[in-house]
Every structure is written in structure tokens, then in C-alpha cells.
Amino acid sequence: MDMKSLYLTVPLAPLAGAALAGLFCRVVPRWFAAGITILGVAISLVASLLVLQDVLAGHTFNGNLYTWATSGGLSFHVGFQVDSLSAMMMVVVTSVSLLVHIYTIGYMSEDAGFNRFFSYISLFTFSMLMLVMSNNFLQLFFGWEAVGLVSYLLIGFWYTRPTAIFANLKAFLVNRVGDFGFILGIGLVLAYFGSLDYKTVFDAAPSLADKTINLVGTAEWSLMTVTCICLFIGAMGKSAQVPLHVWLPDSMEGPTPISALIHAATMVTAGIFMVARCSPMFNLSPTALSFVLIIGATTALFMGFLGMIQNDIKRIVAYSTLSQLGYMTVALGVAAYPIAIFHLMTHAFFKALLFLGAGSVIIGMHHDQDIRNMGGLWKYMPITWITTLIGSLSLIAFPFFAGFYSKDSIIEAVHLSHLTGSGYAMFAVTASVFVTTYYTFRSYFIVFHGRERWNDAAHVAAAAHGHDDHAHDAHDAHGHDDHDHDAHHHGLQPGDKPHESPWVVTFPLIMLAIPSVIIGYYAIDPMLYGSFFDGVIAVNKTVPVMAEMKEEFHGALGMAIHSLQTLPFWLMIAGLVVTYYFYMIKPSIPAALAKKFSGIYKLMDNKYYFDAFNMAVFAGGARKLGGFLNRFGEATLIDGFFVNGSAKLVGVVAGIVRHFQTGYLYQYAFTMIIGVFALLTLWFFTT
16 A cells, blocks of 8 residues: 555545444444444554654655645645644544544443444544644645534534533534634635645745734734734634633533543644644744733633532533643743644543543443542442543643643743743743642542542432432433433432443553553653654744753653652642642531632632623624614514515505596596606707
8 A cells, every 4th residue: 555545544444434334323233333433443543653653764745635626826725744743643633532432332332322423423533634634724624614513513412402502502603703713814824825735835934924914994913923813713712712712611511432532632632733733834923922822821720720619520621621721822822832732642642531531430420420429439440540540640740641741841831931921821830730730639539539429419319309229220221312311310329339331441541541651751852852843843943942941851751850849840749738638638628718718719610701701792792683683674674664665665656646547538648748748848958
């Protein structure tokens, strides 16, 4: 097989699986839908590994495969750019996707939409692969919109639940706001660079660095700054940055496997990937970099705060994702693009592990997601307990774990930066270390240690719903339909105990735990300070953060040992101590603090009122505008003036003409004489 065929195999294998499972979802058996999609993604993973091996041997590819349209002097192509950045992304996407596919067999085993779900996640994988492999902005936009569309289908997978429909519509609309900025940026690229091809655009960028444009009045705006900020607004939607972050926590309404796929390796990382790919343009605009830096720092800190008070096990991990995406965006803002991609990679593994671990807990708790109903699960779910601990340690950047190398590198990069906003960003990412440790181990201690609260919850639920053991067992035996999967309708019954998940659930956890421990140690040197991204990600010479960090780097082991003397390490230790004391020794303290600082708690509980503002201003404003247009535009203008008004006008004219239609000959003759006289008069005055 030649390399071009191998490149095509990577995205087309999951697409073929999605088509077979989706088009025939009502007739093919479950084992076929699961098997064909898993086979497609497995083939894609093997092909991606071969491509990465070929790229590491020095062979890259940038070429067009198909001409989609030609208009004037412009051609729009489907093409691939295969280099170290895209090859690494291909391996991350396909490896996480494969493990999510395997996990889904266990998690969705009782769901009526089993075949449909496999089709969707395979199609999602295809969309993301087309995005990361693209060699032009048109194909990037195709993949960009495709992941948005499939995420809409997946978040609203249980379409009988109003909350799921609200969540997927919210995700779709918020992403349209970001995508509007994104397509404006692509439009500026086409208008001023004359091409959508990456290489052509990036080669021409330096010559347009000082180009200015008029947007409003006579004010001059930097073309590069406006273009980069418009492109980044697209990334703010996809990668859920403030204020376009509101869709991501609500997207937890989708099944857990898709939470892991969307929020670990695919959709939310698309924006980070795009900015890194466009590094030759962002390097030319310090203003755009500062904008990126400030937005990322705000997201990292303030979204982390919200994770501290959540009680839904999946929402805690979702707010963690928002915070970590903020970290990646901060790295982009200080032009440390390789570090952002490095954190993207490590985060993909440990965050997928945490989401799937949360899903395993949900299975063990019979689909109860409230951490207040858990406790002491380590005895009943040992594999889930250990793997979740590994993911948690990686997330809080414990030395030697994967997340430590990428997260500490981001903090160091911000420390060395002198861009506008770097001081604020340094405070945000440093404070977030304590915040991250707090919400991560708050969840971990409540779920796996302490008192077994699920017995209390089971008796309360039984009293409230009138369930008994027999009814529950019968319900489980018959399986769930889409609506029944709602977490709030389930939970352990009196006499039940949590149980470890089946091997199709625990196997992906173990496989994700391995890179969550070791990949940072082995990858930091080649990815950040070696030649891995040479010629792929542009070096910013005016913000020489990476060069300074290279001088100070003395190996992965030395970095871990040195970290023991740094502020982030001791903030992390402080977070562990405080969390252990609050939730294992004196569990009454958090409630007392929430009562004492009720104003702050209420602000955080209402998510800083972003949702309330959006509902009141944008949704409420749209409804009022629609009501006004209905009353004035539809009823008054269209119906009242044009439709009924024209009918009335015809009636009036007919009423006047009726007086001349009497049937008397002398009246007609008189009318004809008057008409001839008027015509002669008009002719006389015009000649």
C-alpha cells in the first residue's frame, strides 16, 4: 500500500463503519454495529501509527486529492497535510476513540439506541480526522462544522429527555456564534491572501504583517490582528472559552462515552489545534496573542472555581475540562504552541480516563450520578478506584505523571513571558493549581472513601419512588429505553451493593491509565525541546519563551526533582491536605463555609449568571423581537397593509368604478368625450 492510500484509510475506515452501522441500524444485530465500527477505528489507529512512524523517518506530505470547485482564479480542494502535528493528533484521536468504542459496548449494553450510538461516534471520529489532516481552511471548516453537527446528535442522543434537547440546542447555537467569527476570519484570509491553502497563506503572512484595513469609519485596524482574533473566536466556541463556554457543562446530558470523546480528544481540542496550526499568523500579532492569553487565563481560573461546588460526578470533570482548556489557551497566548499541543495530548489520555472512570462509577451505582449518594466504593470497584486515582494525580500535575510535565511547562512559559496580560495569567494558572487539586480530590474522596452513603440514598429513593428489590431487578432484566437512562431515575435499592464494571469497561480504563503515567516523561524532550515540531509550528522570535525554557531544561527527571522546590508543587500539596481535612476528617466544614459565604456560593451555584444573562438578553431578546415582528411585521405590515390593504384598495376602486357602470348609453358617450378631451389636452401640452 502506498502512503497516499494509507492517508485515505485513516479517515475513511471510521466513515465506512459509521455508514454501515448507521444506514442499517434497524436491521443489523448489535454485535455487527459494534464490531464494524470498532474494526474501522482500529484500522484507522494502525494506519495512523504507520503514518507517524513514516513522519518520524522524515517523510511528510502536503497535497490536494480532489478539486471541489473552481471559481474564477480560485480553486477549492480537499487535501491532506501530514506532518508531525497532524500525525500526532491522528494517533491521539484514533487511540482514544478506539478505547471509547470498546467501553461503549459495556456502557450502552442496555440502551435501545445501541447501533445508532456506534454510528455517531464513528462518524465523529471521521469528522475530527478530516479536520486535523486538512491542508486548507475550507476542509478545516468542513471538519469544524461536521464535529459540531455530530456533537449535536450525540449530546441529544436521549432525545426523549427535554434537558438533553435543551443541551444539544444550546451547544449548537453557542458554537454558531463562534463559527460566525471563524468564517469571517476565513473570509479575510481569502480576500487578502488570495488563497485558502495553508502553505500559500503562511508564506504570504510576513508580507502582510503591517497591512491595515478599515472596518468602521476611518479607523485603521491591523489585518493580521483582526484575522487572528476572528479565527480565535471560532476556537472560543469549539474549545469552550469564556464567554462561549456555557454549552460544555450542559453537554453532560449525553451518554458518558461521548463525554469522554468530545471533551478529551476531539471537538474541544479542535480550537487549540487550529491556533497552533496557524502559528505563523498569530506570531505576527502580539495583540491577538494577548487576547488569547487573557481569555485562556480567565477560563482556567474561574471555571475551576465552579468545579469546586458541583455534585454531579460528570459535571465536576466537565468543569475540569474547561479549566484545562484554559491552560492550553494560555500556552497558545504566550506563543508556546508546542506546550499547548503537549498538554492537549496528555490531557486527552487522563481526561478520557477520568470521564470513563466516572461512567464506570455511574454503572456501579445503577446510574446515579450524585456524589453525595456515594462513598466507600474503593472496596467494591478496585480497578475503577486505582485508575481514577492515576487520572486524578495526572490532572493535578503530581510529579512524574503525564499531566505534571505539560501543566508545569505551561506555568513556566507564562512566568517567562512579557506579553501584555502575562502577569494576570501567571496568577490565574498558579492559583488554579490549588483549585484543580481541591475539586479533583473532593470528588475522589467523597466517591471512593469515607462513609458508605449509598445505603442512605437507596432507602430514601425507595421511600420516594415506591421501588422494591424485585421491581428493580425486573427493570434491569428488561433493559432500559432511551428515556429510562436518565440518571435521576436510577440508583441503588435497599440491599443492593455497588459492583465493579465488566471487562469491556475496565479494559479501556487500564489502557488509558498507562499513558496517563508515562507519556509525559518520555515525550517532553522531543516534543518541546527536540526537533519534533521543527518546520511545522512557527517559532516566535519576539516572544522567545521556548528558547529560554530549552536553556533551563535538564531532562524529565531533573524537572520533576526541581519541582519539589516550586510554588505550584506546594500549592498542590496544600490542596491535598485541605481537601483531605475537609472531606475525610471534618466534613461539616464545607457546608459551614457555604453558609457563611452564601453570596459567593450563590454566585458560583448560578455559574456567574452567564446562563441567566443569555436567557434574559439573547433568548428573551430574540423572543421579544419575534413577538414584535409577529405583531408589527406579520399582523400589521404584511397582513394588514399588503394583503388586507390591497384587498381594501381593490374594494374602494371597485366602489368608485361601480358608479360609472350604470348601463345608460348617454353616460358612456359622455365619459368617452371627457376621455378624448383629456388625451388631446395632454398631447397639446407635451408637444
